Amino acid sequence: VEDAVPLPRVSLVWHSVAQGDKDEAALDMLGSVLSAGRGSRLQSNLIYDKQLAQFVGAGNGSRSIAGTFSVTSAARLTKSLDEIEKEINVEIERIKNAPPSADEVARALNQIESGTIFGLQTVLGKAEALNRNATFFGKPDMFQQQLDEYRRVTPADIQRVAKTYLTANRLVMNYVPRKGGAAPGRNAAANKPTSVSNQEKKKVEPDMSKLPKPGANPKFTLPPIEKMKLSNGLDVWVVRQGELPLVSMNLVLKSGGTFEPADKSGVSSMTAALLDDGTKTRSALDIANGLQAIGASMGAGSSWDSASVSLSTTTKNFDQALDIYADVIVNPIFPEKELENVRKSALTGFVQRRLNPNAIADVVYDRVLYGATHPYGRQLSGTETTITALKRSDLVSFYEASYRPNNATLVVVGDVDGKTLLPKLEKAFAGWKSGTISGGELPSYAPLEKAGIYLVDRPDAAQSVISIGQVGVDRSNPDFFPLQVMNSILGGQFISRVNLNLREDKGYTYGARSGFTFRRGAGPFSASADVQTAVTKQSVAEFLKEINGIRGTVPVTTKELEYNKQSIIRRFPASFETVGQISGQLSNLIVYNLSDSYFNEYIQKVNAVTLADVNRVANKYLTPDKMAIVIVGDKKVIETGLKELEYPIVYLDTEGNPVQ
CATH class of the missing domain: 3.30.830.10 (Metalloenzyme, LuxS/M16 peptidase-like)
Known part of the structure; x- marks a missing residue:
C-alpha cells in the first residue's frame, strides 16, 4: 500500500x-x-x-x-x-x-x-x-x-x-x-470547511442547573523534602511516599542544549542517548538485561535547560537497580559501535522530520523567532551536518564538562528512608568526582519588528499547519500565574476561545491551541492548528481575531476567569500522583531555582489572579503586530488568499532558509 x-x-x-x-x-x-x-x-x-x-x-x-x-x-x-x-x-x-x-x-x-x-x-x-x-x-x-x-x-x-x-x-x-512524496489528491468536497452558515446555526446554551455543585478548592501539601549532600558534592533530595513498594530516582543536571557549542548541535541529546549504552564493566546488553531482570527501567534525556537520568524500580530490587544506575552515571564509555548505531537512527529521523509538516513547522518557527545563531533557534536533535560530524571524543568532552556531582541534584521519591539510603548512595557514587562547570549563557535575540507570513511550500498538502506567535517570557517571570490563566482562556484547553472558534464553530480543524513554553531564557509563545487547506486564510484571520479579542476587543468575563482558574486548580494535585511525577515536578525547583514552598503555594497563587491581571498580561506579552505567522502548506492553493491578508510573505525551505 x-x-x-x-x-x-x-x-x-x-x-x-x-x-x-x-x-x-x-x-x-x-x-x-x-x-x-x-x-x-x-x-x-x-x-x-x-x-x-x-x-x-x-x-x-x-x-x-x-x-x-x-x-x-x-x-x-x-x-x-x-x-x-x-x-x-x-x-x-x-x-x-x-x-x-x-x-x-x-x-x-x-x-x-x-x-x-x-x-x-x-x-x-x-x-x-x-x-x-x-x-x-x-x-x-x-x-x-x-x-x-x-x-x-x-x-x-x-x-x-x-x-x-x-x-x-x-x-x-x-x-x-x-x-514523489505527494499527499493523496483532494476532491472538491473533501477540501471544504465542515462548518455551516451562521443562518443555519442555533446557539443552545447548556443547562448547568442540574450539574453537581463543586466543592471547596483542593488542599495540596507536598510531603517534606529531606535534603542531604554526599561527600563528593552531590545534593540529594528525598521525599517519602510509601503507598506502594516503588522508588523513583531522577538525577537532574544543570546542562542541556544551551550548554553545547553551535557547531556541535545535538551533542547534549546524543550524550544522553548513549549514556546507558556501555560502562567500563557492563555492555549495553548487560545493562538492558540487568534492568529487565528486576522489572526496573532507566532513561536519560536532555532538554534546553537540563539533562536528566531517571530510574524506576520496585523497593525489593532497589539495591540491584541502584548498582546499575550509578554505574551508568559514573562510568559511561560511549562505545564507537553504539555511537554509529544511534547516529544512523538519528539520520533516519531527519528524513522523517522533513516529511512531517508539523515537525517542519516547529523547526521553521523556532528559526524565524530566534534566528540561526541563538540556541533556541536550533533543534535539540541537531542537524544532519552536526550529527554526522560528531565524534566519540565530543560526547566524552560534553559529559566531562557537565555530568559532575557538583552540577547535579539526585531526587529520590518513594518507599525509602533517608537515613538508610544515604550510605548506599555514598558507596554507589564514590567514584564520581566534582569538576569545574562553565557555559550555558544565553545570547540576546532580535525580536521581530513587524508581523509577517513565513510560508513553506508543501505541494498537494491536504492541510496547512499554522503557528502564530512571538518570543514569550522566561520561567522566572513574576507574571507566570496570570499568564497561565490567560492562556487557558485563549487556547489552553478544549473549551478555550481559539478551539471553540476554529473547531466547534467554524469546523476548520480538529483542534486549535495556544501556549507559552517556559525556559531558563524567554521561550516561544504560539497559537497553532492543522487546518483544511481551503480555509488557511480564514484560519489565520480567526486566530488573530482571538488574540486581539483577549487583549480587549472581546473582554474576558468573570465566568471565563473563574472557570479557567478552577480548571487549573482542580487538575493540579493529579500531577503528583506517582513517584515519577513527584520526582519530575521537583526537578523544576532545581532547574529554575524555585522555592521549596512553590508547589504548596501554587493553588493559592492561581486563585489570586484577577481580571485586571489577565488583561494586563494579555496586552503586555501578546503583540499581534509583531507576530510571526508560519504556515506549512500547498503554496499554489493558499498563496492568493494569504496575500489578501496584506502581510509581507517570506518563502522558506523546510529548514527555515530563504528560497527564491
Whole structure:
C-alpha cells in the first residue's frame, strides 16, 4: 500500500484469543520475549545486530470476544521490508523450534509485575483496573490472580502458543512512501470547511442547573523534602511516599542544549542517548538485561535547560537497580559501535522530520523567532551536518564538562528512608568526582519588528499547519500565574476561545491551541492548528481575531476567569500522583531555582489572579503586530488568499532558509 509514511513499514497480524483465555498470559509474555527491550529477540536482531529497522514491536491484544497478535517494524534508510520480514520469520521459527530461556521468561515476568504495580499509582489507573475486571470477569479485585497466571507460564507454554497461533494463516501489510512524496489528491468536497452558515446555526446554551455543585478548592501539601549532600558534592533530595513498594530516582543536571557549542548541535541529546549504552564493566546488553531482570527501567534525556537520568524500580530490587544506575552515571564509555548505531537512527529521523509538516513547522518557527545563531533557534536533535560530524571524543568532552556531582541534584521519591539510603548512595557514587562547570549563557535575540507570513511550500498538502506567535517570557517571570490563566482562556484547553472558534464553530480543524513554553531564557509563545487547506486564510484571520479579542476587543468575563482558574486548580494535585511525577515536578525547583514552598503555594497563587491581571498580561506579552505567522502548506492553493491578508510573505525551505 502506498501511503503518506516517511519510512516503509510492515505489519504481520494473527488471530489470537479473547480476554481471560487460558493462553492470554503466555501470548503476552511471547510478545515481551520477542520485542521488549534491547535484549529481546527482534530488537537484538533487527535494530542492533543487522541494523535493518528503525523500530520493531510485538504484542498480544486480547479483547472481549477475540484478539490479535501483531509484529510491526519500520525499515531504516536503504533497507527493505523483505529483509525485515525474513528476519521476523526467522525469529518466530526459532521460538517455535526451541523454548525461550529461563532468563528471558524471568525478564518478561518481572516487567509485567512491575508494570502492574506502577499502573496502580493513580486514581484513574486503579479505577480502570477495577472496572475492567468487574466488566469482563465479574471480579474487580483479581489483581493477584492475574499476576499468578503470568507466574505459572513456563518456557514450554510460550513455545506452544507460538506454534499454535503464529501460523502461516496471517495478514501481512506493507506500507511504502507514496511515489514523489505527494499527499493523496483532494476532491472538491473533501477540501471544504465542515462548518455551516451562521443562518443555519442555533446557539443552545447548556443547562448547568442540574450539574453537581463543586466543592471547596483542593488542599495540596507536598510531603517534606529531606535534603542531604554526599561527600563528593552531590545534593540529594528525598521525599517519602510509601503507598506502594516503588522508588523513583531522577538525577537532574544543570546542562542541556544551551550548554553545547553551535557547531556541535545535538551533542547534549546524543550524550544522553548513549549514556546507558556501555560502562567500563557492563555492555549495553548487560545493562538492558540487568534492568529487565528486576522489572526496573532507566532513561536519560536532555532538554534546553537540563539533562536528566531517571530510574524506576520496585523497593525489593532497589539495591540491584541502584548498582546499575550509578554505574551508568559514573562510568559511561560511549562505545564507537553504539555511537554509529544511534547516529544512523538519528539520520533516519531527519528524513522523517522533513516529511512531517508539523515537525517542519516547529523547526521553521523556532528559526524565524530566534534566528540561526541563538540556541533556541536550533533543534535539540541537531542537524544532519552536526550529527554526522560528531565524534566519540565530543560526547566524552560534553559529559566531562557537565555530568559532575557538583552540577547535579539526585531526587529520590518513594518507599525509602533517608537515613538508610544515604550510605548506599555514598558507596554507589564514590567514584564520581566534582569538576569545574562553565557555559550555558544565553545570547540576546532580535525580536521581530513587524508581523509577517513565513510560508513553506508543501505541494498537494491536504492541510496547512499554522503557528502564530512571538518570543514569550522566561520561567522566572513574576507574571507566570496570570499568564497561565490567560492562556487557558485563549487556547489552553478544549473549551478555550481559539478551539471553540476554529473547531466547534467554524469546523476548520480538529483542534486549535495556544501556549507559552517556559525556559531558563524567554521561550516561544504560539497559537497553532492543522487546518483544511481551503480555509488557511480564514484560519489565520480567526486566530488573530482571538488574540486581539483577549487583549480587549472581546473582554474576558468573570465566568471565563473563574472557570479557567478552577480548571487549573482542580487538575493540579493529579500531577503528583506517582513517584515519577513527584520526582519530575521537583526537578523544576532545581532547574529554575524555585522555592521549596512553590508547589504548596501554587493553588493559592492561581486563585489570586484577577481580571485586571489577565488583561494586563494579555496586552503586555501578546503583540499581534509583531507576530510571526508560519504556515506549512500547498503554496499554489493558499498563496492568493494569504496575500489578501496584506502581510509581507517570506518563502522558506523546510529548514527555515530563504528560497527564491
